[in-house]
Amino acid sequence: MKKSNFDWRFRDAAPIDSTFKAEMLDQGYSETFAKLIWNRNIHTLEEFSQLMKANIDDLHDPFLMHDMDKAVERIQTAIMEGQPILVYGDYDADGITSTSIMLETLEMIGADVHYVLPNRFIHGYGPNKELFAEKTNEGIQLIITVDNGVAGNEAIDFANSQGVDVIVTDHHEMPPVLPDAYCIIHPRHPEGNYPFGELAGAGVAFKLATALLEEVPLEMLDLVTIGTVADLVSMTGENRNLVKLGLQAIKQTQRLGLLELLKVSSVDLQKVDETSIGFSLGPRLNAIGRLGDPNPAVELMTTFDEEIARSLAEKLNKINDERKQIVQETTAEATALVNPEDAVHLIAAKSWNPGVLGIVAGNILKQTGHPTIILSIDENGAAKGSGRSIEALDLFGMLNTMRSEFTHFGGHAAAVGLTMPVENIDNLRKMMNDYIAAEQIDLTKGSDLLIDESLALSEINLKFVEELKKLAPFGTDHPAPHFLVDGNVDFFKRIGSDQQHVKFSLKSDDSQLDAIGFGFGEDGEEIQQPDTRFVGDLEINEWNGQKKVQLRLIDFASEGLQVIDRRAKHTWNQKIESGQALYLAFQPSSQKFFAKELQQSITLYDPSINWTDYDQLIVLDCPDQKELLREISNEGHFERIYLYLYSPDEAYLNGLPSRKQFTELYQFFMKQPRVDIRFKLKIVSNYLRIPEKLLVFMIHVFSELKFVTIDDGVLQMVESPQTRAFEESEIYQKRITRIESEEFLLMNDIQTIRNWLKS
Structure with missing residues (x-):
């Protein structure tokens, strides 16, 4: 059997209301689609229509956020007084797009504006005291953080001591003690009244931009969409509205850097969706911050120079290729260090790039099904890295009981970042294994995978997949529908430069479905087993003008031997x-x-x-x-x-010797009664034209029948041997059955x- 990598769970299914089903059928939708959205708690046409639409007028009033009016007033004062303003961002895709939104907004209203993104290797995450000092010394008089700041107490206190105000815009979890900032704009601020708390950093920056411009900046919808999708925030409520509007805007964008980034990513402008952002654009924007200085990414997103846009897009693409190579090499090295006896994998080595360790931890988690922490040890004996976990283990909760082992620690249930002395690693490993045992946590099931429906191949067609696309964009809290399908593998091949992917087709009765599995190259033998069940997403593969439904494989399992x-x-x-x-x-x-x-x-x-x-x-x-x-x-x-x-001895290939061959060999030994077969075997084989392995078998038969003796490799003919048939030899009879076998x-x-x- 082959166990699934994920713990498969089916959505609760209830009988569909006959009225709702009839209404959906009247609208031209299939019964399969109607059942699917019913099980997703969409029970009226009005709810379905609300999910489908995207309207600027449905965006919430930015002034419902705490301190929004105070922030706008302070920024307007800075502009009127000519105070230099610094936009202080973050080094990931959300931080890059947040910075770009705020930079363009302030330029539009005449501010003296500058920006900086911290280098993760030099400054770390969030407000950095030394970087604040550098910028205040350059004359900055107002700092606006985007996509960070709510945990930047020390750096913000320093800015205050220098007479520099700090406006924090952020969306991350709010700590118990907030910084003493001039104001804090956060969708979940306890003193605010904002109706949607799950905006990305780019979404919060977009709200401040709307307040400053006194209208929705339609030209920045592309940026807020990229930041929202790349940061994996909830794809519900206002985020969903922003992304639907933004995807339409991207298809009409004049943003030079984005157009060039799409080009190097091989993404068709008219087919951009949340998947191409998540798997093509986002990784390229994230990669530059993983390996070094992220600031050129902001220039890419805001430049009006075609040559600069082209050059920077190619640079980000090259850096992303380097990032993928580093991830591949580090994952291979870390995999070799996995101890299968550990409940939680804690793997550390010198000189690994800290910027990719979260990805590597996720890779090891996927391979083993066990929570994983990957650490890079620096020259000062500090081990710094990231951890990833499954639903069964609250990684943050567990490590929170072991805080004494760390010099820095933070995160949430599924992902953590930490720094610790290298001498504490072995003790932490033991503490984690003991914790899992004491709490009796079952780590064998893997992460949950929610399956919408089990479908027969005959139920899958282009019309149904087109209907599914109406539920997009997909993301956190609104995942793409996952389907369980059965079928026999009818065609299979490995693809990709390293044969790391698979392409195959499933067949059942008269129905057939193409499938593709990225990263399943090593599982090809098991995928082809009978009684295998497949879970994946349905998509449309278009090639040479032909459209076909395709299953994008997520997981598979098979029963029995x-x-x-x-x-x-x-x-x-x-x-x-x-x-x-x-x-x-x-x-x-x-x-x-x-x-x-x-x-x-x-x-x-x-x-x-x-x-x-x-x-x-x-x-x-x-x-x-x-x-x-x-x-x-x-x-x-x-x-x-x-x-x-x-x-x-290639028994079947060489078969049984003929009576003629036995006779010729016997006559040869009569003429050559003493032969050192250690050295003369090949000569005899060539002389008699009998394959070597067959010749060895024949000699063994002669020896068993006492026609010859063999002593220390020297064969000698027995004088006047007893006449016996070859068929009397057990070796001969055994060869007959071995040939059959x-x-x-x-x-x-x-x-x-x-x-x-x-x-």
Whole structure:
């Protein structure tokens, strides 16, 4: 069997109201779609229409936010008095777009405005005292933070001591003690009345821009959309309205930097959606801050110079390629350090790039299903990094009980950032394992995956997928619908430069569905097993003007025994799933060969082996009788059987010697009664035109029948041997059954062997 990576959960389903169903059908929608949105708690046409529409007039009044009027008044005073203003941003995509929004807004109303994004390696996250000091020394008289600031107490106190006011605009969790800022604009401020608390940093900046300009800045909808999608905030309420409006605006944008970024990302301007932002634009904006100075990204988003836009877009694209390479290398190095015995993986090494450790932790989490913390150790003995977790473990809550181990620590249930002395690592690892055991936390299920419907292939068509698109944009709290589908894999191939992705098709009766799985390259053998179920999103793949529905794979699982084909030698070093594995050989020569080939401990077949001790069986060669393999399969409780089926003497390939060949060999030894076969075997093989491995078999038969003796590699003919038929030899008879075994096991397709093993 193959367990799913996620813990599959189905939406609560209730019978659809007949009136609502009839209304949806009258509107031209399918019954499948009507049931789906009913189970998503959309129970009236009015609710459905509200979800569909996007209207500027539905955006909330920015002055409902606490201190918005105070912030506007202070900024207007600074402009009238010619006070230099600094926009202080953050180094991620939300911070970059927030900074760009505020910069453009202040330029539009005549401010003397400057901006800076901190370097994560030099200044860290949020307001930095040294950077504030540098900018106040340059003459800055008002600082506006965007996408940060609510935890910047020390730096803001310093600014106050220099007579510089700080306006904080932020959306992150508010600490118990807020900074002594001139004012704090936050959608969840306890003294505010703003009706939607889940804006991104770009959304908060957009609200301040609206208040300053006294109208909604339509030309900045593209920026607020990118920041909102990239920061993974709730895709509900006002965020959903902003993103729907922004996606329309992007398709008409004149923003040079965005156009060039779309070009280098190979994103069609007219097909931009939340997915292309999340997987193409966002990572490129984030990458520059992960590897170094993020400030050029703001210039890219705000420049009016085509050459600068083109150059900076290419720079960000190159940096993103570097980031991907670093992530790939670091993930490989970290994977090699995983201890499967640990409940929580705590992995540390010197010189890893701190900017990518959150991504790496997420990769290891996905691979192992266990919460993971990745740390980079610097030259001062400090270990700094990030952690990612699954729903079963509140990572922040657990580590909060271990605060004494850290010099810096923060985050939330699913993600943390921390710094600690390197000498505390081993103790933290033990404390975490003890905590999981004491709290009896089950980490085996993986993260939740909410499935909307189980669909037959016959229910999936272009019309239904077009209907699903009406529910977009998708994101946090409003995920794309996930579907469970069954079907047999009809076509399969690996794709990508490193064969890291898969493309296949599913078939059931007369229905067929294409599928693609990104990052599933190593799972190809298991994907092709029968009784496999697939979970994914439905999308439209358009190629050469043809539209086809395609399943984008998220997860899969299969029940019962998996039989995996490794008969081709080039597959021998592919991964074996973790578990209690038995590497089994039936022939001593195979045991010796594979011990060197695979660098594994190889067990020679013994009927006393307790097969139930193992869940993975790796069959390295062919048994003399094929039934023996089925008996082992039936006696064990294997999840997977890997069939290598190496044939050391190639019995089936070489077959049985003919009587003529036996006669010619016998006559040869009569003429050459003493032969050192250690050195002359190849000569004899060439002379008699008998394949070497077949010749060795024939010599063994002669030896068993006492036609010859072999002593220290020297063969000598026995004088006047007793006349015996070749068929009397046990070796000869064993070869007959081995040929039958190899013919069945090597020449049949894997499905035939799989069915036979299960019969």
